[in-house]
Amino acid sequence: MDKIAWHLIPPILVFDGIIRLxxxxxxxxxxxxxxxxDGKKGRPSKRRGPKxxxxxxxxxxxxxxxxxxxxxxxxxxxxxxxxxxxxxxxxxxxxxxxxxxxxxxxxxxxxxxxxxxxxxxxxxxxxxxxxxxxxxxxxxxxxxxxxxxxxxxxxxxxxNCKTVDEETLPFIHFMQCSLAELTFVHPSQAYQYAFVYIRQFAIHLRNAMIAKRKDLIQTVYNWQFVKGLQLWVLVICEGSKRFRPSSDKSANWFFELVHPLVEVINSLWRLFPSTKFFPLRIHSIQMLLDIQRESEVFVPSLAFAVELLDELAQIDAKRPTAGKGRTREPNIERMLRLSGEQLDDAGVRAHLAQRLFALITDCLNLLNSREGAAAAPIVAPITVKLKRFLKVCANPEHVRLFSQLKGLFSQSAQNGGEKAN
Structure with a gap:
């Protein structure tokens, strides 16, 4: 038997081969x-509705x-x-x-x-x-x-968006891109469902804003709600790239949904002022920045991002727990809410500060490239908030990091003044 065993083929392989054949x-x-x-030779269809x-x-x-x-x-x-x-x-x-x-x-x-x-x-x-x-x-x-x-x-x-971790995040991103691509197969029909789903987000958010109950807040402060908004942001951004305002009504719907979506996102990150939801605010402002960049509408994303400096100062007001420094590799893409242990971790704080610094820099660069001379009066009051943060922040590393923004803001104001003259 040992001599002829190599001639035997496992039945499952035979079955698979036959099926594929x-x-x-x-x-x-x-x-x-x-x-x-040829379909034209058949009887013409008398159906009504979508072509x-x-x-x-x-x-x-x-x-x-x-x-x-x-x-x-x-x-x-x-x-x-x-x-x-x-x-x-x-x-x-x-x-x-x-x-x-x-x-x-x-x-x-x-x-x-x-x-x-x-x-x-x-x-x-x-x-x-x-x-x-x-x-x-x-x-x-x-x-x-x-x-x-x-x-x-x-x-x-x-x-599939109930939990987001290292394993599920790539698949969720794939599904986002797939749904965005599917939207453009029949854009006029997709508008009806996009409008309904965004309206559902607004209704859930309104109920949470009115009642302020913990269970209602949890219905919007979760990954399903955030990933749902990210999906529609991606759809609108991709639609803005493919279609520009024109006489084609089936294409203009992408721009009609920009305002309600921006209002929902803006209300979301302001709903529950707690430092534990700092990552959620980062995600929200990143969505607003993406809309501003791709749909060519003005969203005060820079002012919103600078407002988060006050929350970062609140986090830094308490010293990090000893012995818990940079022993972890946090990733804000997989974070929505911070636990008490994470808030006390110096490595997590450093990651949040770097992520916020990059977000503010992106917002400022977009503002300079888009608004030109009009950027100077927008940046001026924001510079005051930045200086106030640098005075009250108790973390010297964060002070050194965000001090770099003073030069960028000054340069932006100077360039805006030169263009105005």
């Missing part, structure tokens, strides 16, 4: 049997339509049951090729969207990519399926 051929054979013809691409017509559909439905149902069941990653990848590629056939069966297509959304939000990176390609193809070929795809993907995205 079948998938390479069965789909092509099915299309040959159905015999696609839909003409479905592919098949010469032998009446003969092989039932067989096609049975095959697609079997493929979908197999897709939900398979465990092997390689076989799953092969199956997803086949499903992507068969999307045109799935669209002829609305119930099958709807259940397929749920399965693909599950893979897009919970599997490995390669599986996520192929599943998203299939979802995009469904949304692109049939505009009536776009709302189902869009809502399912958004719900899955929010569900």
């Amino acid at each position: 079948c998938f390479k051929s069965v789909g092509k054979c099915l299309f040959k049997l159905l015999h696609p013809i 839909k691409r003409e479905s592919t017509h098949f010469k032998h559909w009446h003969k092989y339509g039932a067989l096609t439905k049975s095959y697609l149902s079997a493929v979908q069941i197999f897709l939900m049951e398979v465990d092997s990653v390689q076989v799953l990848l092969s199956t997803l590629r086949v499903v992507t090729d068969l999307v045109d056939l799935f669209l002829h069966f609305p119930k099958l297509c709807k259940s397929l969207i749920k399965v693909l959304t599950h893979f897009w939000s919970r599997k490995t990176e390669e599986i996520r990519c192929i599943a998203f390609v299939a979802l995009c193809k469904i949304a692109r070929l049939d505009s009536e399926c776009f709302p189902t795809v869009y809502k399912n993907c958004y719900t899955a995205y929010v569900a």
